[in-house]
Amino acid sequence: MEGSDHAADFIASGLALLGIEADEMEMAVMGAFHQLLWEPLQEMLAIDTSELAPERNPDLSKAP
Amino acid sequence: MSGLDLPLREQAAAIAAGDLDPAELLEATLARIEERNGALNAVVETFPERSREMLAAAPAGPLRGVPVVIKDEWPLPWRAQRFGSAEILAPTAPGESGPYRALRDAGAVIVGIGNMHELGSSSTGNQSVYGPAHNPWNTERCPGGSSSGPAAAVGGRLVAGAVGADGIGSVRFPAAYCGLTGLKPTFDRSAMEGHHQAAITETIVSGPLCVDAADCRLLGSALCEEELAAGEAAGLRIGVVRDTVSEDVAPEVGAACEAAISALREETGGEVREIELPDMDPATVAVVLISNIDAQGSVVPERLNHLNPEISPINRGVIKYRMLMPAMAVMQAKRIRTLMRHRLAALFAEVDVIAWPTVPAVAPPLEAPLVELPSGTTTADQANVRGAGIANLTGIPAISVPVGISDGLPIALQLQAAWGRDELLLDAAEALERANDRRWVESLPPLAMRPSAA
Numbered sequence: 353m354e355g356s357d358h359a360a361d362f363i364a365s366g367l368a369l370l371g372i373e374a375d376e377m378e379m380a381v382m383g384a385f386h387q388l389l390w391e392p393l394q395e396m397l398a399i400d401t402s403e404l405a406p407e408r409n410p411d412l413s414k415a416p
Numbered sequence: 417m418s419g420l421d422l423p424l425r426e427q428a429a430a431i432a433a434g435d436l437d438p439a440e441l442l443e444a445t446l447a448r449i450e451e452r453n454g455a456l457n458a459v460v461e462t463f464p465e466r467s468r469e470m471l472a473a474a475p476a477g478p479l480r481g482v483p484v485v486i487k488d489e490w491p492l493p494w495r496a497q498r499f500g501s502a503e504i505l506a507p508t509a510p511g512e513s514g515p516y517r518a519l520r521d522a523g524a525v526i527v528g529i530g531n532m533h534e535l536g537s538s539s540t541g542n543q544s545v546y547g548p549a550h551n552p553w554n555t556e557r558c559p560g561g562s563s564s565g566p567a568a569a570v571g572g573r574l575v576a577g578a579v580g581a582d583g584i585g586s587v588r589f590p591a592a593y594c595g596l597t598g599l600k601p602t603f604d605r606s607a608m609e610g611h612h613q614a615a616i617t618e619t620i621v622s623g624p625l626c627v628d629a630a631d632c633r634l635l636g637s638a639l640c641e642e643e644l645a646a647g648e649a650a651g652l653r654i655g656v657v658r659d660t661v662s663e664d665v666a667p668e669v670g671a672a673c674e675a676a677i678s679a680l681r682e683e684t685g686g687e688v689r690e691i692e693l694p695d696m697d698p699a700t701v702a703v704v705l706i707s708n709i710d711a712q713g714s715v716v717p718e719r720l721n722h723l724n725p726e727i728s729p730i731n732r733g734v735i736k737y738r739m740l741m742p743a744m745a746v747m748q749a750k751r752i753r754t755l756m757r758h759r760l761a762a763l764f765a766e767v768d769v770i771a772w773p774t775v776p777a778v779a780p781p782l783e784a785p786l787v788e789l790p791s792g793t794t795t796a797d798q799a800n801v802r803g804a805g806i807a808n809l810t811g812i813p814a815i816s817v818p819v820g821i822s823d824g825l826p827i828a829l830q831l832q833a834a835w836g837r838d839e840l841l842l843d844a845a846e847a848l849e850r851a852n853d854r855r856w857v858e859s860l861p862p863l864a865m866r867p868s869a870a
Contacts, residue, residue, distance in 0.1 A: 357487040362549075366740040370717040374736055381733025388703065388798065392446040393745055396698035404758075407814040412618060412811030415835050416754065 359386040417443035424482060424576035424631040431481040438481025438525070442471055445483040445527050449574050455555050455863060458568035459485060459528035460546040466494055470525045479638055480523030485569045485578040487530045487782045490515050490610050490622075497612070498678050500532035500544040500562070502726035505715050505735070506612035512860035513610025515579050515622050515639060519738055521637035530578055531565030535711070535731050538562060539589040539775070539800040540785040543728050548782055552861040553825050557779040558796065560590030567594040573864040576626065577635045578591030581611070583620040583707050585774075585804025588830060589814040591625050593779035595818045595859060596815045597845060598625045599632045603811035606639040612713075619707045619808040628857040629817070629845035636838070649843040652686035655767030657693050661803040672820030672827040673773045676848060680771075683851035685846070689767055696802065699756050703805035709746055712738045757810045764834035769844055771831050774816040775800050778825035807832055815841040817848050818856040826856070849854035 363382045367374055373381065407416055419427050419436040430436035446464055453459050467483070474480050490513035491497050519526060522535055531549040533541045541564025542548045549564035552572035559568040563580025567590030570578050580587040582600040591598025599844040606622045608614045624635035637644045654677060656662060662670070681688050717739060723732050763770065776799050777787035785796040807814040812832055820827035829848070833840050849857050 363737070363740065367736065370739055371721075372717050372736055372739060373721050374733070375729075377729040378733040378736060381730050382737040385734055385737050389704070392697050392701045393705075393742075396701045396752060397745060397748050399695065399698055399748070399752065401748070401755060404642040404751060404755055406614060406751065407754045408755070410754070412755070413605060414811075415764075416581075 357384050359390070362386065420448055421445045421573055422576065423628065424626055424632050425629070426612060427482050427576055428479055428500040429633065438471055441481060442467060442483055442525055442527065445575060449528060452572050452574055452863065455550060456530055456552060456568045456572050457547055457549045458565045458572060458574060460488060460565060461495070461529040462527060462807050463494065466525050467525050470520065474523040474525065475521065477521060477523030478634060479519070482524050482577070483575050484519060484635070485528045485530045485566055485575050486515060486519070486522050486526055487566050487580050488532050489536070489561050489581045492516050492526065495529070498545060499536060500534045502545050503724035504612060505719070506713050508612055514599065514607030516610070518607040518638050518641055519579070524638065527575060530563065530569055530580070533561030533564055534728055536562040536581070536583055536586060537731055537734060539585055539797050540780070541590060542782045542785055545726065545731070550782070551779050552863045553595060553779070555863070556781060557783050557825060558593060558782050560593035560779065561590060562586040563590045563625060563781060567591060569593070569861055570596055570625050570627065571861055571864070577631055578625045579635070579639065580623055580625050581620055582623050582800040582808065583617065584703055584801055584808050587623040587625060589800055589806055591816040592774035592826065592828030595631050595856065595861065596625050596627060597632050597818065598816045598856065599623045599636050599838065599841065600807055600814045601636065601640060602813045602835050605838065606636070607641065613710060616713065617710050619710065628849060629842045633842045640841035644839045644842060647839060647843045649684045649840060649847045652680065652769060652844055652847070653767040654681055654686060654688045655691040655770040656688055657691055657772060658666055658810065659693070659696060661696060662685060662772040664789050666778070666787070666789060668822040669773050669776060669778070669827050670824070673823050673829045676819035676829045676852070677771050679851035680844065680848045683847045691763055691764065691767060691770070693759060695752070695755070695826045696806065698752055699809055700802050700805045703809035704801065705746050705749040706753070707808065708738050709741060753809050756806060760810055760812060768840060769831045769833050771829060772803055774803065774828040774830040778822055778827060803830060811835055813838040813841055815845050817845045819848070819852070820856060821859060
């Protein structure tokens with residue numbers, strides 16, 4: 353419940369700030385997508401990459 | 417003979433030898449599309465006069481006179497792409513796209529436009545402005561997406577080869593669901609010009625879908641505009657990851673893929689090594705973020721208040737949600753990409769290919785694309801992206817190869833290799849075909865076994 357409240361708040365306030373309108377169905381889709389994405393996204397953000405030398409404009413056709 | 421049911425390479429060879437009239441082949445192909453497409457909705461448009469003109473002007477290239485289908489993702493000189501959608505968030509116009517030029521210069525004849533999942537946004541193929549394509553193995557099942565039409569067209573033997581695109585598995589998923597071989601080339605190796613995201617994408621490539629690896633080599637060589645030379649996969653070092661991608665799969669999929677890996681090892685005189693590739697889940701999130709941001713292009717918020725209402729609610733919602741994706745997460749996604757690229761580079765010093773199931777379960781129903789896994793029931797999209805995204809995130813090539821059938825539906829193994837080693841993947845896929853006496857690549861769906869009027 354808390355998670356879905358958070359999702360609803362995040363989506364509604366984000367859309368309002370950007371002036372984007374959404375109907376009920378679109379809001380439901382966004383809520384579901386957010387629920388799927390948010391936890392793994394937080395896990396991804398928690399990975400410490402500070403030791404990693406960044407690739408500037410990487411050539412993805414070749415090894416780093 | 418019409419040559420309609422010959423493999424792509426045999427069609428090409430028979431035409432070059434003068435044993436097959438390409439005009440007859442073209443007409444037979446158009447008749448076959450007319451006859452079988454009603455059940456598949458694989459081909460959403462044909463243009464017989466344009467095809468005849470292409471044939472009349474075809475140079476003596478490696479695919480001279482061979483009919484192919486191209487996904488609704490690139491423009492042709494007489495048609496702009498629709499991307500399976502009522503609307504694309506980017507300007508489009510008819511033109512000579514890279515894949516069109518590559519096919520034309522190889523002498524191929526484009527006979528139709530392949531259906532696709534709306535906006536390329538799913539692994540299922542169950543949503544399209546044209547209506548969904550159907551799986552030739554069971555027309556109530558998903559054909560896979562987003563290159564649903566190209567796969568269903570080849571699977572149903574409407575044509576011997578088709579061109580798809582792969583941004584997160586979109587060649588490999590439908591190849592797996594339809595029992596085909598599908599190659600996702602190394603990033604930037606195959607023709608992409610003219611695609612509405614060509615200038616910005618960091619994940620999408622064009623790739624061939626064919627019955628087997630030899631045909632993929634021929635069509636892939638045309639798309640890459642260089643020969644993907646055949647070699648030997650002798651002494652192949654096969655890396656396997658004992659993680660979600662290989663463990664959280666339907667039992668029949670796991671068993672078929674394990675058997676295929678063993679057969680490949682034996683056929684090549686190679687070895688299987690257990691390897692570790694941590695952080696697959698964050699890597700999956702990373703590629704989802706990067707591909708979604710790429711897809712959004714230069715859209716401004718106000719534009720999203722005027723989306724075509726015929727776009728499905730799911731895609732309308734996702735398009736709007738993309739505007740909320742945190743910039744720091746996208747930056748972190750690119751750092752994760754670097755991390756995974758370094759890890760893969762190190763792994764590819766130890767192994768030649770990394771193998772795991774292309775998809776964790778066979779094609780789900782079109783009406784409700786859910787899959788049953790040991791971890792529980794989940795959407796096919798959520799399950800499928802885990803094993804496919806790493807190749808798009810990092811740029812490495814990957815191939816899906818049929819390795820079994822369960823309940824009348826194909827099972828597939830994915831092989832991935834280091835950057836630029838697309839040829840090795842084709843060699844390994846051919847070795848795998850030899851190892852199982854070509855049983856799976858020569859299996860036909862019921863729809864393709866019916867006597868044909870064409």
